[in-house]
Every structure is written in structure tokens, then in C-alpha cells.
Amino acid sequence: MKEHYRVLRFLNYPRFWLSGPATLIVSLVVMLAMVAWFPPGAGNVNNIIMPLVMFPLIWAVLFFYTYLTRHMHQAWWILGGLLILNSAVLAWQFWG
Amino acid sequence: MSNVTESQPRSKAKALLNLHSWSGIALGMLLYAVIFTGTVAVVSDEVGEWSNSNQHQQLLATQNVDEVLSQLAAQTNSDYLEEISAYEDHRQNLVFFFHTHRQNPDGVMDEYGVQYKVNANGNIVQQQEGFGSDIYAQDDSYALSRFLVSIHTELHLPAPWGLILTGMLGLAMLIAAVSGFMMHRHLFTDLFTIRKQRDGKSLKRDSHTVAGTWSIPFAILLAFTGSFFSFATAFGLPAMAIVAFGGDQEAMMHTLVGEQQHKSKAPQPSASVNTMLSDAVSRQSAVPTFIAISHWGTESASMMAFFMPSDGEVGFAQLVYNATNGDFVEFKPQVGTVPSTGSVIMSLIYPVHFGTFAGFMSKIIWISLGVASCYVTVTGLQLYAFRNEKQASGWRWFSRLCVWGFCGLPLCSLSSALAFFVSGALVANQSVWTPLAFVLAAAMVSILALTVKSIVRLQNLLLASNGLLCLLLPVIRYLTSEFGWLQAIEQGNVSLMFIDAVLLLCSGWCFHRIYVSSEAKQSNTNDADAIVHDESLNDTAGVAK
Numbered sequence: 143m144k145e146h147y148r149v150l151r152f153l154n155y156p157r158f159w160l161s162g163p164a165t166l167i168v169s170l171v172v173m174l175a176m177v178a179w180f181p182p183g184a185g186n187v188n189n190i191i192m193p194l195v196m197f198p199l200i201w202a203v204l205f206f207y208t209y210l211t212r213h214m215h216q217a218w219w220i221l222g223g224l225l226i227l228n229s230a231v232l233a234w235q236f237w238g
Numbered sequence: 239m240s241n242v243t244e245s246q247p248r249s250k251a252k253a254l255l256n257l258h259s260w261s262g263i264a265l266g267m268l269l270y271a272v273i274f275t276g277t278v279a280v281v282s283d284e285v286g287e288w289s290n291s292n293q294h295q296q297l298l299a300t301q302n303v304d305e306v307l308s309q310l311a312a313q314t315n316s317d318y319l320e321e322i323s324a325y326e327d328h329r330q331n332l333v334f335f336f337h338t339h340r341q342n343p344d345g346v347m348d349e350y351g352v353q354y355k356v357n358a359n360g361n362i363v364q365q366q367e368g369f370g371s372d373i374y375a376q377d378d379s380y381a382l383s384r385f386l387v388s389i390h391t392e393l394h395l396p397a398p399w400g401l402i403l404t405g406m407l408g409l410a411m412l413i414a415a416v417s418g419f420m421m422h423r424h425l426f427t428d429l430f431t432i433r434k435q436r437d438g439k440s441l442k443r444d445s446h447t448v449a450g451t452w453s454i455p456f457a458i459l460l461a462f463t464g465s466f467f468s469f470a471t472a473f474g475l476p477a478m479a480i481v482a483f484g485g486d487q488e489a490m491m492h493t494l495v496g497e498q499q500h501k502s503k504a505p506q507p508s509a510s511v512n513t514m515l516s517d518a519v520s521r522q523s524a525v526p527t528f529i530a531i532s533h534w535g536t537e538s539a540s541m542m543a544f545f546m547p548s549d550g551e552v553g554f555a556q557l558v559y560n561a562t563n564g565d566f567v568e569f570k571p572q573v574g575t576v577p578s579t580g581s582v583i584m585s586l587i588y589p590v591h592f593g594t595f596a597g598f599m600s601k602i603i604w605i606s607l608g609v610a611s612c613y614v615t616v617t618g619l620q621l622y623a624f625r626n627e628k629q630a631s632g633w634r635w636f637s638r639l640c641v642w643g644f645c646g647l648p649l650c651s652l653s654s655a656l657a658f659f660v661s662g663a664l665v666a667n668q669s670v671w672t673p674l675a676f677v678l679a680a681a682m683v684s685i686l687a688l689t690v691k692s693i694v695r696l697q698n699l700l701l702a703s704n705g706l707l708c709l710l711l712p713v714i715r716y717l718t719s720e721f722g723w724l725q726a727i728e729q730g731n732v733s734l735m736f737i738d739a740v741l742l743l744c745s746g747w748c749f750h751r752i753y754v755s756s757e758a759k760q761s762n763t764n765d766a767d768a769i770v771h772d773e774s775l776n777d778t779a780g781v782a783k
Contacts, residue, residue: 173474177481183578187494190482191573191580194474195587198465202412209257210250235481 160217161208168221168228169201175228178235251421258417262618265410267643268393270615272407274647275390276460277608280593280601284733286383289658290328291719293731296525297326297358304511310334310354310362311534318351319535325528328379331355331363335370339488342369344397347487378668382658385672386651391468394673401472408465414618415457418450442624446617449610456607457614463591496575501538508539509564517566518543518557526557537562542570552595553585598732616644637693645700646683648744652707653679656714663718694759698752705748712738 152158176193183189208217262269278285287293303324311319318336327333337351349370355363366373374380392400431444450457479490511531519525526543533539539561547553556570571581589595593604619640626633657675661668683700690696715738716722726734 174477174481177478183580185571185574185576185578185581187574188578188580190478190490190494191578191584194470194478195466195580195583197469197474198409198412198462201409202416202462205413206416210253232481 156214157209160214160221161205164218164221165201165204165208168225169197169204171225171228171232172200173197175231175235178231254417254421258414258421259622261410261413261417262615263622265407266615266619267639268403269407269411269414270612270619270643271393271647272390272404272464273411273608273611273615275386275651276464277605277612278651279387279390280604280608281733281737282383282387284601284737285386286328286380287731287733288715288737289382289655290379291715291721291734292328292330293729293733294326295330295358297330297332298324298515298529299519299525301332301358302360302512303332303515306332306356306360307334307511307531307534310336310356314352320533321349322531322534323528324531327355327377331357335373337370342371347491376669378662381668381672382655385654385676389651398472401468405465405468405472408461408468411457411461412465415454415461419454419458422451442617442621446614446621449617450614453607453610453614456604457611460591460611463587466587467591494573496570496573501533502536503533504537505535506537506539506562508535508561509559511541511561513564514541514559514561514566515543517559517564518545521557521566522548522555524548531561534561540567547589547595547597552589553582554588598736616640634693638687638696641693641697641700642683642687645697645704646680646687649683649700649704649707650676650679652704652711655711656707659711659714659718694755698755701748701752705745705752708741708745708748711741 173193173196176196177189180189180192204221208221211217307322307324311322314336317338320338321336323335323337325333333353333355335349335351335353337349339347340350342348342350350368351370352365352367353373354365357363366376375384377384388394390404392404394400395403431448475490476487479485479487483489483493508531511529515526515529522543522545524545527546529541529543531539531541541559541561543557543559545555545557548555554572556572558567558570559565560567571577572585573581593600620637623633623636623640627637654672654676657671658668661671686699687696690699721734723735723738725731
């Protein structure tokens with residue numbers, strides 16, 4: 143039984159929640175909000191294509207930053223800031 | 239202070255090593271499945287040609303497409319004239335799909351209409367009505383290549399879960415590759431250094447490092463483009479439709495495809511397709527892979543000819559014609575109506591992911607790097623199994639799992655190819671038997687993995703089965719098609735000879751591995767005998783004293 147708990151002990155680490163679910167959610171919200179703030183270009187398609195292409199890159203940058211940083215509080219603040227900023231852009235896109 | 243600065247790089251290196259190990263261990267086996275089938279998917283067109291012992295006859299350029307199209311259009315429901323696609327299949331037929339667009343039972347926008355297969359004599363050999371996705375899924379000529387590609391793209395899991403999983407595997411590969419790169423202290427040295435063990439064999443960790451270092455740029459590129467494909471298809475595009483177009487997927491597709499949503503349906507005779515085709519052929523010095531004609535017989539009629547990358551070009555080419563008078567209109571961007579950064583990136587991603595940007599040569603390079611990536615995954619997991627096995631015998635199941643996956647997957651894929659040929663010869667449904675054989679072979683491999691006690695024997699058994707099938711498949715292909723190498727050489731059928739040669743090479747490699755394994759076992763037995771002999775001599779000497 144103890145073995146099972148040992149396998150799941152990563153759930154107790156704040157860094158797991160920071161680099162795992164939090165990074166994924168923020169990356170998704172940034173990708174969706176990019177539709178509104180990324181310049182559409184002459185073809186009116188850049189704001190649709192570029193977020194899709196950049197999603198793995200955004201995720202990878204945020205993941206490696208949050209995984210390797212020694213300043214976890216700072217990382218939480220940065221992710222929180224990105225989330226609030228991009229959520230506001232999305233809300234404005236839907237109801238603005 | 240100095241202690242703190244010294245401990246920082248060490249802890250970062252340890253964190254990267256943990257990340258590298260766990261990203262590989264947690265998803266390594268599935269990652270191997272995606273990389274292995276991805277390596278095969280690079281030559282999916284060639285596998286399609288090989289499995290049908292066929293070579294493209296460029297029927298779009300040599301047949302009277304206009305006449306056939308007019309005859310078929312006259313007997314088709316006018317609703318389906320909204321769009322007509324035409325291409326050559328792997329059995330020397332021209333395939334015409336007259337269709338409109340509507341939601342399929344899964345709620346996804348799909349093509350719906352009538353598909354005609356017309357042979358070189360102009361006779362209809364097959365006619366089917368339904369959704370495009372269903373018709374394609376039942377097309378026997380693509381049964382083998384389609385099945386292998388589908389494992390790569392979605393691991394045969396229901397949509398969208400398969401795509402989401404392969405997307406996550408892409409991200410895991412990205413983590414493993416980037417952390418592997420960041421861990422290197424001596425990148426240049428690591429490209430070439432393989433140290434020897436005491437017994438003269440290469441050090442396993444070095445083999446893993448060398449293969450991994452060479453394939454890092456390739457792994458990062460493929461992981462990035464692969465996860466883009468998976469996530470964009472699974473949820474990216476629908477999500478974008480919600481945000482940018484209020485959920486109207488059709489409006490988004492019209493923006494991306496670059497078509498007006500409402501077109502005039504006033505009747506007007508269309509220009510000759512043959513004339514437009516010959517103009518496209520002369521402009522690109524190649525035959526289009528397929529053509530798509532919109533609103534045939536109306537004043538909005540247009541034709542688009544799609545070309546795979548030609549010599550010196552990296553991306554696809556799409557030529558648009560005004561089908562009312564046959565005039566060339568433009569080289570259409572991949573996405574939208576005018577050139578854009580998004581369109582350029584989209585036109586590069588597919589050739590980069592599948593290695594189609596420089597013809598057959600780039601495909602061979604991509605296959606080689608794919609094999610290297612498979613080797614990195616295999617040796618990575620083997621290293622982990624080996625280390626843990628030394629510490630605790632309870633970890634032997636992990637070594638068994640590695641053998642099951644690494645040798646089992648190629649065997650199952652080869653079995654599906656065998657079933658493709660046999661079911662074809664027996665006039666059975668190849669689209670059913672090809673995946674079924676894979677499942678049956680997987681069950682057999684699993685039973686063997688559970689029952690054969692010795693891991694070495696299990697590995698040799700699976701290697702022998704792989705080697706045998708690799709040897710048999712070219713023979714069975716020849717017997718079922720009566721199309722041999724002499725004809726292939728005469729017709730310049732490189733695909734067929736390439737796949738046959740690769741299979742024979744793989745067969746030789748499998749039997750070589752078995753030979754090396756038996757030699758190693760023999761040498762170990764001799765060493766053990768020598769030790770026992772020395773010990774008995776010492777004992778005898780002791781007794782004599």
C-alpha cells in the first residue's frame with residue numbers, strides 16, 4: 143500500500159501543479175486569446191494559423207521555465223498574470 | 239556562497255536528467271509506436287504502390303478526363319456537382335468524387351456524395367454513395383498504408399482522444415529531446431564517443447547518447463510539427479472557430495480555404511478540363527496529385543490543381559483556373575486568398591514533418607533519422623530496465639515489456655501486410671483483414687511474452703518471426719501480383735524495389751541479431767565452464783596440499 147502512495151507522491155509537489163496543469167491551461171488560454179490580439183495580416187488568416195502553430199512552442203517555453211526556475215512564486219505570478227490578461231482579452235472578444 | 243553557486247548547476251542537471259528519464263519512461267513505449275509507424279508513414283505512398291504492385295500511370299495527364307467527367311456529371315444528382323475531386327488510385331483507376339458538404343453522424347463537417355472509379359478504358363468499375371470519410375475508410379487499395387498511417391496519427395483510438403494522445407506524445411518527445419540537449423556538457427564529443435566495456439561491447443549509455451545527439455534537431459522538429467498536427471486537428475481548429483467565428487466551422491473553413499461562401503449557381507457551360515490540366519502540367523512540369531472542381535457547369539466554376547513539392551521547391555503548389563473560360567487565375571496560397579506568413583508556415587509544416595521536400599532522397603534521410611529515433615527510445619528504456627534489474631530482480635517484467643513492444647510492433651505490422659496480400663488473393667475484404675491480423679498478431683505476441691520464461695529466447699523468437707515475415711513478404715507480393723523485379727526495373731518502379739529491398743535488409747538484420755545473441759550465449763557458457771574448471775583445479779590443488 144505504501145508503494146502505491148510513493149508512486150503518487152508527485153501530487154504533493156507544487157511544481158507538478160505549476161509545470162503540469164497550470165502551464166497547460168495558461169498555454170491554451172494564450173492560444174485562444176491570440177485570435178483577438180495577434181495581427182491577422184493581409185490574408186486575415188495569421189491570427190488563426192499562428193496560435194495553432196505556436197501552441198507547442200508556448201507550452202514548451204512555459205514548461206521549461208516553470209520546471210527549472212528556483213523562484214516558484216515568481217513563476218506562479220507570471221502564469222497568473224498571463225492567465226488574467228488573456229482571459230480578459232477573450233472575455234472582451236465574446237462580450238465586448 | 240561558493241557552495242551555493244556550485245550546487246546550482248548540479249541540481250539543474252539532476253532536474254533535467256529526471257525530466258529526461260521520466261518523460262521517456264512514462265510514455266516511451268507509446269512514443270516508440272508513434273515513431274516506428276511514423277518512419278513507415280514517411281513512405282506511405284510507396285507502401286501503397288508496393289502493396290498493390292503498382293506504379294502511377296499519370297492518368298490525369300493521359301486520359302480524356304473532360305469526356306469522362308461530362309458523362310459522369312450527366313448521371314449524377316445535381317446537388318453533388320458542388321465540388322468534384324479527381325485523382326489516380328493505386329490500382330490504375332481514376333477516382334471521381336462528386337460531392338457536397340454536410341455534417342456526418344459524428345457532428346463533423348464532411349464531404350457527402352457519389353464516388354466513381356473509372357479504369358483506363360473509361361469503364362466504371364466501382365460506384366459508391368456516402369460520406370467521404372466512410373468511403374475512404376473502406377477503400378481496399380489503401381488498406382495497408384492507411385492502417386499504418388492511422389496508428390501513427392491516432393493510435394487507432396476514437397476521435398479526438400487518439401489525436402490528443404499523440405499530441406501529448408509529441409510534447410513528451412519535445413521534453414525528452416530538449417532536456418537531452420540541455421544536459422549535454424560536451425555536445426561535439428558526444429556526437430562521436432562510444433566507449434567500450436570490459437568485454438569489448440559498446441557501452442549502452444554511449445550508444446544511446448550518440449544516436450540521441452545526432453537526432454536531437456530532427457526529434458525537436460518532428461515533435462513540434464507532430465504535436466501541432468494532432469492538437470490543431472483534435473481541438474485547435476474547432477476552438478478557433480468558436481473564438482473567431484462564433485462556432486461557425488464552415489465560415490472558418492471558407493476563410494482558410496479562401497473561397498466565397500455564396501456563389502452564383504446560374505448555369506454556364508464549363509471549359510475543357512483537359513486544356514486546364516495540360517496548362518497546369520506545362521507550368522509545373524509535373525502531373526497534379528489531384529484536382530478539385532467547384533460549381534461545375536455554373537458561372538462560378540473554378541478548378542484547383544494540387545501538386546506535391548516539385549524539384550527545387552519545398553512547399554506544395556496549388557494552381558487555380560477559371561473553369562468557365564479555362565484561364566489560369568493564380569498560384570493559390572496554402573491558406574487564405576493572398577500570401578501570408580501563416581500560409582507559408584502551413585505549406586512548410588507538412589513537407590518538413592513527412593520529409594517530402596526533396597523527393598525520395600529526403601524521404602530516405604527522414605527514414606534514417608526515424609530509425610535513429612526508434613533506437614534512442616529503445617536504448618533509453620533498455621537502460622532504465624537494465625539499471626533497475628541490477629538493483630531489484632522484480633524489475634524483470636520491464637525488460638520483458640520492452641521486448642514485447644520493440645519486437646512485437648514490427649511483427650504485428652508485418653502480419654497486417656501479410657493479411658493484406660492473402661485476403662486480396664482470396665478476394666476477401668482487405669480493409670477488415672489488415673487491422674484484424676494486427677490484433678491477432680498482438681494477441682499471439684502477448685501470449686508468448688507471458689509464457690516464454692527466458693527473455694533472450696522470447697526476443698530471439700520474435701526476431702526470427704520478424705525476419706521470416708520480412709523474407710516472405712516480397713515473395714508473397716510477387717506470387718499474388720506476378721509483378722517481379724525485372725518488370726519493376728523495366729518500368730522504373732523505384733518504390734516497389736525499395737520496399738522489397740528494405741524488407742530483405744531487415745530480414746538479414748533480424749537473423750544477424752539472433753546469430754550475435756547465440757554467439758554471446760555460447761561465449762558466456764564457455765566463460766562459465768572455464769571458471770568452474772579453474773575453481774575445480776584450485777580445489778584439487780588445495781586438497782593435494
